[in-house]
Amino acid sequence: MAIATKTPKVGEGETPAPATKGARTRAAILDRAVDLATVEGLEGLTIGRLATDLGMSKSGLFAHFGSKQELQLATVAAAGERFRSEVIEPALEATDGGPRLRAMAEHYFDYLETFPGGCFWGATASEYDDRPGPVRDAIAASMNLWIAELERQAKVAGVADPDRYAFELYAVVMGANSRFRLSGDRKVFGLARAALARLEVELPS
């Protein structure tokens, strides 16, 4: 997950259209892999399973990803890219600090709708927290980057304990995702927004 840390120029930070047919195919495969992982888990994401889902041959997929682990790592990277383009980049329009924090939280709620199974990180973090290895490390690194960005913005906003603030904002939005996934009740997003409003009141004006 590449986190943009400054105000972008127009077009900067946008994903360039993949140049070749192979790259476009790879991007489409990974988009589907990210979605599948939110429903069935990342451990169940084998080359065979994905080939069946996409109606591709296993050998065709092997040409893009040499192993299950390579596919999983590419999927985590693609999920980071989706997070960047759906949560981080649209929020760059808001001023650093409090407005940026609010924008990231709102874009996070929109971004949840892009998955069939809720937040990729919510689905895979608990799946991998007891599976040491490169996939777990990649998931942890992406989540750390996001929390670091929340913390940086809380600091800009003048919060005395930006690490606590960042954790709390993270916990509220991820908690809304997990409650919604299990209860199916959208009411939780209203509760989460009320919790975020309470966090905002805390910001020095």
Add this chain to the structure above:
Amino acid sequence: MAIATKTPKVGEGETPAPATKGARTRAAILDRAVDLATVEGLEGLTIGRLATDLGMSKSGLFAHFGSKQELQLATVAAAGERFRSEVIEPALEATDGGPRLRAMAEHYFDYLETFPGGCFWGATASEYDDRPGPVRDAIAASMNLWIAELERQAKVAGVADPDRYAFELYAVVMGANSRFRLSGDRKVFGLARAALARLEVELPS
């Protein structure tokens, strides 16, 4: 998860010692099943896998649980029992309302230490949120009971919007569990306690 909703008499609500050898064996099996599910997931909890882990015969386990689903449902019930005895019951010593909420959160942090893989509900909720059926329903029902109890106590404490308060407390303690599982950094419990202290300030005195 049976949630006690009144001040108990001495001994009330305590788990009675299982009366028969069969019942004791079943309780020991389920205790291990709960632990295993936090590390490997509940879907991986087959009778064969558990038999290997316990050094028991598959037929011996079949005598206790006739199917994988029966085993999974019994495991969810046993996890509810552990939650009740580790989080709900010890907190009954605290006065209803604010002190009870604080006590439940603190006991939740202690209860996390009883698992090899962190909170059972954190591990299984995201695993099952896209698997409709009785196991998902049982997990959702247990979590709903807990949140309802948090909400009830927030109401007793005089909070104007107890549902938002309950959600926020839930999000903070579950968020601490998931951050700790992935980062291994105990610092997050300090952040969560600071967040809880901030929630407490909000309580009418």
